[in-house]
Amino acid sequence: MPELPEVETCVRYLSSQITNDSIIHQYAFRKDLRFPIPEVLLNSDKPLVLTSVQRRHKYLVFQTSSSDMDFVIHLGMSGVLRLVPTDEISRKKHDHYQIDFKSGRSLILNDPRRFGAVLLLSQLKPNSAPCALNELTPANLQALCSQSNQPIKSLLLNQQKISGLGNIYVCEALYLAQISPHQHACALKYPQIRALVFAIKLVLKKALLYGGTSIRDFKSPDQSLGYFQHHLWVYNQEGKTCRRARCSQEIKRHIQANRSTFFCASCQKPAP
Numbered sequence: 001m002p003e004l005p006e007v008e009t010c011v012r013y014l015s016s017q018i019t020n021d022s023i024i025h026q027y028a029f030r031k032d033l034r035f036p037i038p039e040v041l042l043n044s045d046k047p048l049v050l051t052s053v054q055r056r057h058k059y060l061v062f063q064t065s066s067s068d069m070d071f072v073i074h075l076g077m078s079g080v081l082r083l084v085p086t087d088e089i090s091r092k093k094h095d096h097y098q099i100d101f102k103s104g105r106s107l108i109l110n111d112p113r114r115f116g117a118v119l120l121l122s123q124l125k126p127n128s129a130p131c132a133l134n135e136l137t138p139a140n141l142q143a144l145c146s147q148s149n150q151p152i153k154s155l156l157l158n159q160q161k162i163s164g165l166g167n168i169y170v171c172e173a174l175y176l177a178q179i180s181p182h183q184h185a186c187a188l189k190y191p192q193i194r195a196l197v198f199a200i201k202l203v204l205k206k207a208l209l210y211g212g213t214s215i216r217d218f219k220s221p222d223q224s225l226g227y228f229q230h231h232l233w234v235y236n237q238e239g240k241t242c243r244r245a246r247c248s249q250e251i252k253r254h255i256q257a258n259r260s261t262f263f264c265a266s267c268q269k270p271a272p
């Protein structure tokens with residue numbers, strides 16, 4: 001599933017490529033994604049200049065010269081965007097949505113599982129949860145932890161509380177901060193919370209540096225793969241030896257709240 005670093009990777013690439021380009025036409029080959037694609041986008045004959053591409057939580061936000069036509073794309077579970085010359089498009093199975101630009105390029109959303117979405121920006125519900133990359137601080141994580149009776153891993157994955165963290169990056173950050181994924185959030189001490197926020201940002205920034213994580217099918221819109229999967233400490237590393245100095249434990253995998261949790265039981269001991 002594309003997570004925050006993958007969405008940010010897409011945004012940075014698209015922003016460098018299509019800002020100030022003009023949208024000629026938008027097509028849907030299949031309108032029933034997670035939500036129906038708004039007809040107003042598909043039927044518009046208004047000339048639209050794309051003024052910016054930004055990220056809001058896990059949405060790509062496309063702002064245009066006509067604010068009522070600003071729209072967002074969510075990649076859902078399996079969405080992949082590709083930016084290609086319009087006259088070289090080879091249509092693929094699961095291509096559902098296409099934007100043609102005046103520069104002779106097209107942006108195509110391919111989404112086999114159709115949990116992705118194309119919506120007007122005005123349809124987006126406000127989400128006040130702090131973004132894990134830009135807004136999370138030790139103070140606001142401490143406030144969230146003190147009100148939670150969940151394990152820290154569940155709290156970090158709750159998008160209503162903290163926006164943008166998925167399973168891969170939560171496992172990695174908890175390992176780096178040496179916190180057990182089973183530890184109750186409310187039992188964490190402030191130095192642990194500070195270390196955890198530092199670890200979360202480190203992991204996300206490192207993932208961005210490597211262009212995201214391509215475990216299943218993530219590709220940037222220029223078709224390049226992410227490389228962070230080669231730099232994971234615990235995620236998908238079950239049975240391998242912990243890489244922390246002076247630790248010889250094997251990385252374990254547990255099922256926690258129906259998700260795989262990877263951790264080192266020696267380096268990430270829960271508090272007694």
Ligand SMILES: [Zn+2]
Nearest residue numbers: 242247264267
């Ligand atoms: Zn270890």
